[in-house]
Amino acid sequence: xxxxxxxxxxxxxxxxxxxxxxxxxxxxxxxxxxxxxxxxxxxxxxxxxxxxxxxxxxxxxxxxxxxxxxxxxxxxxxxxxxxxxxxxxxxxxxxxxxxxxxxxxxxxxxxxxxxxxxxxxxx
Amino acid sequence: xxxxxxxxxxxxxxxxxxxxxxxxxxxxxxxxxxxxxxxxxxxxxxxxxxxxxxxxxxxxxxxxxxxxxxxxxxxxxxxxxxxxxxxxxxxxxxxxxxxxxxxxxxxxxxxxxxxxxxxxxxxxxxxxxxxxxxxxxxxxxxxxxxxxxxxxxxxxxxxxxxxxxxxxxxxxxxxxxxxxxxxxxxxxxxxxxxxxxxxxxxxxxxxxxxxxxxxx
Numbered sequence: 001x002x003x004x005x006x007x008x009x010x011x012x013x014x015x016x017x018x019x020x021x022x023x024x025x026x027x028x029x030x031x032x033x034x035x036x037x038x039x040x041x042x043x044x045x046x047x048x049x050x051x052x053x054x055x056x057x058x059x060x061x062x063x064x065x066x067x068x069x070x071x072x073x074x075x076x077x078x079x080x081x082x083x084x085x086x087x088x089x090x091x092x093x094x095x096x097x098x099x100x101x102x103x104x105x106x107x108x109x110x111x112x113x114x115x116x117x118x119x120x121x122x123x
Numbered sequence: 124x125x126x127x128x129x130x131x132x133x134x135x136x137x138x139x140x141x142x143x144x145x146x147x148x149x150x151x152x153x154x155x156x157x158x159x160x161x162x163x164x165x166x167x168x169x170x171x172x173x174x175x176x177x178x179x180x181x182x183x184x185x186x187x188x189x190x191x192x193x194x195x196x197x198x199x200x201x202x203x204x205x206x207x208x209x210x211x212x213x214x215x216x217x218x219x220x221x222x223x224x225x226x227x228x229x230x231x232x233x234x235x236x237x238x239x240x241x242x243x244x245x246x247x248x249x250x251x252x253x254x255x256x257x258x259x260x261x262x263x264x265x266x267x268x269x270x271x272x273x274x275x276x277x278x279x280x281x282x283x284x285x286x287x288x289x290x291x292x293x294x295x296x297x298x299x300x301x302x303x304x305x306x307x308x309x310x311x312x313x314x315x316x317x318x319x320x321x322x323x324x325x326x327x328x329x330x331x332x333x334x335x336x337x338x339x
Contacts, residue, residue: 002218002250009136017130027127031136036279038249075313091310093278104313107282111253112136116129123124 003039006112007047011058014117018057025120026058032066033112036093041065066115071108076100080108140254143222147257150234158240159335160256162280163264164273165246168290170198171322172264172331173243174205179332180239181206183339187237189228191220191245198243208237219250222257239337248273252280260335266291267299274307281311286318286334293321 010031018026033039045063052058072083074097083095083105094103135141151158163169173188180186186207190199191214199211210228212220220242242258244251248265261284265273268291274281281287287308295301301319308317316334320327332339 002253005217005219005221005254006136009139013132013134013136013138017132021128021130024125038253038279091278091307092275093282094310106312109282114132114134114136116131118127118129120125121128123126 003043004047004051006039007044007051010063010112010114011048011051011055013114015057017117018119021119021121023057023119023121025056026061026117027120028062028064028116028118030064030066030115030117031112032068032110032115034068034107034110035070036107036109037112039065039112068110070095071110072097072105073108074100074102075104075106076102137253137255140222143226144255144257147222147225147229148259150229151240151257151259154234156234156238156240157335157337158258160242160244160251160258160261161264162244162248162251162261162284163246163288164248164266164269167246167264167266167269168322169243169246169264170201172288172290172320172328173202173207173241175322175325175328176241176332177202177205177207179328179339180337184238184337185236186239186241187232188241188243189220189225190243191217191224193217193245202243208232214245218245218247219254220244220256221254225256248277248280252283260285262286262288262335264288264290265304267294267301267304271300271303274304274311278311281308281315284315286316286331287311288327288331289317289319290322292319292326293324 072095073080077100079099084098086096088095188202188207188209190211196211199209203209263284289304318331
């Protein structure tokens with residue numbers, strides 16, 4: 001449900017980028033998020049469509065969501081990177097450290113990020 | 124004629140909210156104020172706990188509570204009856220508070236008129252976790268009546284919190300069990316402070332106040 005707030009936040013920032021470059025159209029927005037970011041792609045797209053429906057700048061804009069691979073930070077040995085392939089079966093999101101086998105790990109949460117925007121700019 | 128150009132942005136979608144939240148945190152710190160964000164499900168007992176906290180703290184401190192709910196001023200009125208100053212934000216359909224909503228309320232008051240600030244976030248265990256409100260500590264309240272799997276099923280909000288409050292512990296053994304919740308809250312991160320409370324029986328409230336770093 002908070003996808004609406006997220007879509008608004010994305011649109012506000014992209015509007016500013018478009019203004020800075022005197023763009024007439026935004027062709028594509030690429031955003032990224034890790035697997036734990038609570039965002040449902042379809043809902044984000046719906047919210048985006050509703051908000052931009054009457055904005056000329058965003059006519060036909062493609063919104064792409066890239067899912068980043070999981071990363072953990074080990075609280076025992078400071079390892080940062082991919083979790084062990086054993087996964088988090090024992091406890092949701094408590095991944096095993098591949099270096100020291102500890103399950104006292106945090107997710108390295110990388111929130112929804114605007115990576116790139118493709119703009120139509122007058123020559 | 125136009126040309127297409129790819130611009131690298133690399134900025135979090137939450138940028139504006141996070142910046143504002145950092146500003147709020149900075150202002151509170153510079154003024155030596157405490158600010159806590161209380162989250163939890165509908166019916167977990169957040170309001171009742173804040174009533175009990177207000178009863179204990181208002182003889183010593185000036186308390187300001189920002190309540191978030193879809194509708195009504197019931198929660199703000201209840202906590203105000205215990206001596207705190209409260210304001211109710213009605214979010215309409217909004218499922219979480221954010222830094223802008225908090226800033227709007229702080230702009231209407233003089234921060235120096237209060238010592239300790241609380242939010243009572245909108246009741247759910249999903250959306251509030253993603254929106255920083257500028258608090259110094261995030262507290263999640265769960266009640267043992269929500270079922271023994273409630274922490275396992277909502278790991279993200281607990282990963283981000285510093286204190287987990289297990290409420291309604293007076294019902295422990297009466298068909299409900301706090302053991303699994305305590306165990307899961309500790310498992311989710313080793314440095315989690317876990318406190319069992321009963322707002323009804325007024326147990327664990329002093330421990331919670333101490334965990335917030337407040338001296339009476």
